[in-house]
Amino acid sequence: MVKTTWIGDVQNGQHTDQTVELKGWVKRSRGNNNIWFVVLRDSTGTIQCVGKKKNLGDEMFETLKGAIIETSVVFTGHVRADERAEGGHELDIVDVEIVGAVNSERPFPIGEADMLVEDEDGELTYGGTEHTLNHRHLYLRTTRATTMLKLRSSAFGAIHNYFRGHDFLEYQAPNFVAGAVEGGSTLFEVPYFGKKAYLTQSWQLYAEAAMPALERLYTIAPSFRAEKSRTRRHLTEFWHAEMEMAWATNNDIMAHGEGVVRTIAKTLLEEREQELTYLERDLDLIARYADNPYPRMRYDEAIEILQGKGVAVEWGQDLDYSKEKILTQDFDVPHFLTHYPKVAKPFYHRVDPEDENYVLCHDLLAPEGYGEIIGGGERTWSEEEILQRIDEEGTPREPYQFYIDVRSYGGVPHGGFGLGVDRVVSWLAGATHIREVIPFPRTSRRVTP
C-alpha cells in the first residue's frame, strides 16, 4: 500500500523509461474512442497519463474513461519523456485500478471557473466565492489552494528554524485565559464550569511570566479576536508567531522581527520557487524582501510625511490602514514605524525614558498594500511603572496580578513582538484575501465547514 513513486519525481526525470505505479486523483480527462488522456494529480504535481484502447482492451479502456474528476486511481505504466505533455513526461498506462469512484450524479462541485471572480476593474482574479467557501474541504485539493498550503508550510518551518537557530526556546501558553491583552471588546467569551473564560488574544502575558526562566522564547500558536472586521487582512482565529526576550531593547527586538521575516522570504525562494512562479509572483521582488534591510521611521516622521501629502491626520492618532497604505506606497520593502504616542498604545508598552509622551514600540508594515504584519516593543518592566500605567488606563489590577508579580521579583528590561503568520504568507503569496492562505478560515461571518 505504501506509495513509492511521486509525480514530482517523475516530472524531474527520476523514473524515465521505467515502469512505475502512480497513485493519485484525476484532475482532468479527455480523449476519443481509441485514446484517452488523464491528467493525474498528487501532492507533488501533475502528469498526463495516456491509455490506448488497443493496449488496454475494451473493458479497461471503459474503466479509464469512467474515472471522472477526483476519482482516486492507481495507474501502472511506463514513463516516457514527451515534449507534447505538460511537464515533459507522460505515463503510458498498462493497468488501471479505481480506488475511490466518484458518482456521476454528484460530480466534483468545484471547477476552475468557480475560483475566478471579477474585481472592481472587471479583471478576472482569484477570490473566495460563497460556493468555494462552503466546499472548503474539497477546495483544498485545487492547485491554487494546495500551492498556498505549501507556502504556508514553508513559512512555518522558516519561523521555527529562525528562532531555534538564534537559541530561542519554544514555549506554550494557555488558550483559555481570564484577562485581555488588547481591548476587552474583542474577546471571545467561553463558559468555563460556571465561570467565564476567554480565548487568548496573544501569548505575550504568559510568555513574560516565563521570560525570567527561559530568557529567549517563542511560539507559533492560534490567537482569537472577536473583531467584526470585514477586510482582506482579518481572521477571528489567526496564527501568531510571538517572541519574548530578556535584556533586550526595542532595536534588538526589531532586528529579530526583520530577521524572521527576511528568513521567511528567503525560505520561500529556496523551497517554493515553483509555487511562487505558479502564483505569478515576481521573484526579484521576493528577493528584495529577503536581502534588503528594512528602514525604520519614527511615528512623528510618518505624521509629517502624511501631512505633507495633505492627509488629514493629527498627532496622537493611531495610524489606521488607509494611512499605512499611503506610507507604504513609497517603500519597496517592509518598514518599521517606531515610537508611537503613549496615548495610542496599551499599558504594557514601555514609556520612552527620553520622552514620556512616547512608548518604545514598533510596527512592521508590509508593502504592496498588505499593511501591518508585526507589532511589538519593549515592555513596561518595573513594578512601580506597571502599576502606574494600569491605573492610568483605568484597567482593573486583579486579572493582571500574576503579570504584576513577574515584575515584583527581579523585573528586567525585556520585550517581544507578535507576527501575523497568515498575513505574512498572504503578502508573500500575493493572495487576494488572507483566507486564501489558511485551510479553514474563521471570520466574523463563518465558522463552517
Added chain:
RNA sequence: GCCGAUUUAGCUUAGCUGGUGGAGCGUGGGACUGUUAAUCCCAAGGUCGUGGGUUCGAGCCCCACAAUCGGCGCCA
C-alpha cells in the same frame, strides 16, 4: 457597529422599455487515431434568495427579511 453592492440550472453567468429565461463549464449519450481548460452534435437539468406589494402581466419596479461579498473603524 457604519457605508456600499450582490442573489437567475450543481457551478460561472447573459437577460433590452415590464410581455413565454439564453449560454459556457460539469454530468449523460454520440462522433473523431495525440488531446492540452480538446473539438463537434444531442440530452437532462430553472417555483429567477424568501415573503409581501404595484400591474392585465414582474427575473426586471417598490417594501421587508435573509444570506453572501467589498470597504471603514480596530488590529497581527
